[in-house]
Amino acid sequence: MRLEHLPEEFIKASAVIDEIERHGFEAYFVGGSVRDTLLGKKSHDVDIATSAYPEEIKQIFKRTVDVGIDHGTVLVLYEEDQYEITTFRTESTYQDYRRPDTVTFVRSLEEDLKRRDFTINALALEKNGTIIDLFDGLADLKNGVIRAVGDPKERFHEDALRMMRGLRFASQLDFDIEKETMGAIYQFHSLLSKISVERITIEFVKLLLGENRQKGLLPFIETECYQSCPGLKEKTMALLRFSELPNKMIEEERMVWAMLLRELAIPITESRDFLKLWKLSNHLIHDVTELSYGLGQRLEADWQPKDLFRMGLEKVLIVEKMLFFYGQEVKLEEAEKLFSGLPITDRKQLKVTGNDLLAEIDQKPGKWLGRLIDQLEEAVINGVLVNEKQALIAYAKEFVKKE
Numbered sequence: 001m002r003l004e005h006l007p008e009e010f011i012k013a014s015a016v017i018d019e020i021e022r023h024g025f026e027a028y029f030v031g032g033s034v035r036d037t038l039l040g041k042k043s044h045d046v047d048i049a050t051s052a053y054p055e056e057i058k059q060i061f062k063r064t065v066d067v068g069i070d071h072g073t074v075l076v077l078y079e080e081d082q083y084e085i086t087t088f089r090t091e092s093t094y095q096d097y098r099r100p101d102t103v104t105f106v107r108s109l110e111e112d113l114k115r116r117d118f119t120i121n122a123l124a125l126e127k128n129g130t131i132i133d134l135f136d137g138l139a140d141l142k143n144g145v146i147r148a149v150g151d152p153k154e155r156f157h158e159d160a161l162r163m164m165r166g167l168r169f170a171s172q173l174d175f176d177i178e179k180e181t182m183g184a185i186y187q188f189h190s191l192l193s194k195i196s197v198e199r200i201t202i203e204f205v206k207l208l209l210g211e212n213r214q215k216g217l218l219p220f221i222e223t224e225c226y227q228s229c230p231g232l233k234e235k236t237m238a239l240l241r242f243s244e245l246p247n248k249m250i251e252e253e254r255m256v257w258a259m260l261l262r263e264l265a266i267p268i269t270e271s272r273d274f275l276k277l278w279k280l281s282n283h284l285i286h287d288v289t290e291l292s293y294g295l296g297q298r299l300e301a302d303w304q305p306k307d308l309f310r311m312g313l314e315k316v317l318i319v320e321k322m323l324f325f326y327g328q329e330v331k332l333e334e335a336e337k338l339f340s341g342l343p344i345t346d347r348k349q350l351k352v353t354g355n356d357l358l359a360e361i362d363q364k365p366g367k368w369l370g371r372l373i374d375q376l377e378e379a380v381i382n383g384v385l386v387n388e389k390q391a392l393i394a395y396a397k398e399f400v401k402k403e
């Protein structure tokens with residue numbers, strides 16, 4: 001098969017391939033960008049595979065960066081673009097189910113394509129548009145099938161992460177996992193425990209953000225991969241419930257985690273520990289915890305001023321969007337109106353400062369001041385106190401008397 005019209009980024013990158021060929025080596029486009037182009041999707045980075053060894057690539061191009069030279073990858077800066085150029089390689093004897101013991105550079109494209117995970121990812125594209133399809137990847141692309149290259153058992157045994165990759169491609173591309181591939185995932189699912197959590201997390205999030213989440217999530221459950229994922233052991237029913245939520249795409253990662261926490265019925269007090277198991281950043285954990293609190297509140301009742309204030313508009317709108325998945329009406333405009341109707345949207349807008357209060361109240365600074373400002377803030381937000389200096393000070397004086 002030959003592609004008549006190469007997308008712009010491939011045409012640009014052809015100059016790089018020309019250059020490599022001029023030096024007597026082969027070079028092809030490979031990987032996700034070839035797959036995505038054939039699917040009519042916008043492809044991102046153009047990856048190039050070549051018979052030239054890394055040192056040879058570095059001699060051909062003036063500006064290069066050693067980004068992964070041990071694995072054969074050199075970053076080439078060419079005009080205003082950059083390309084990852086990887087030497088054809090084979091990977092042999094996987095001892096720990098995740099990293100090849102040795103990477104051997106080879107001169108044959110076929111050897112390189114053989115070590116790739118799925119047939120749809122093992123296509124190569126020549127610069128003139130000709131597709132090299134050694135494993136019937138084109139048919140699988142057309143039929144929407146995820147199929148391991150070669151013997152799936154061997155392939156997942158070599159590198160267990162491929163199982164999670166297969167599941168996430170099913171979701172991202174809206175594809176089905178071929179029967180033998182599926183059987184091998186089921187057989188080897190427990191090898192996932194050998195893979196670093198960070199790498200599993202990346203694939204899991206991509207799976208849940210995919211175009212057809214159910215298509216990844218159901219086989220994730222069926223093959224029991226979840227049994228070897230952080231905090232999901234024996235959570236079959238909760239995951240099935242998650243898979244039954246309306247199958248609309250989830251917009252962003254924070255929503256994924258907030259919704260997962262809800263299905264797993266993890267209380268707010270334990271959410272941090274759960275998210276830590278997945279090695280999420282503190283920043284992300286903070287946001288997700290707020291969203292999950294907000295979602296719980298909003299599913300019970302309308303927005304309360306203190307929750308609007310505490311979460312801020314951006315998160316309020318995200319919570320509102322999540323309501324869709326729970327069969328409730330999403331009222332973005334209304335939420336925005338409620339938010340802008342708050343007497344203050346930031347503590348700094350209070351018409352007194354700590355110093356103002358200290359000047360008026362004859363007491364040494366101490367914990368009482370923080371408590372007082374909290375109270376002032378809450379009273380203003382709830383509309384029981386107007387945000388005017390005199391009123392705030394009067395309220396403060398009463399507060400101190402009572403303390």
Ligand code: ATP
Pocket residue numbers: 030031032033115116117118121122159161162
């Ligand atoms: P994405 O669109 O998410 O980048 P991708 O297919 O490009 O998808 P990458 O992780 O960028 O995925 O990998 C590029 C290519 O390298 C893949 O298409 C595949 O051919 C090969 N590959 C990546 N990871 C593996 C793996 N664990 N085992 C075998 N081949 C792999």
Ligand code: MG
Pocket residue numbers: 031032033045
């Ligand atoms: Mg890629």
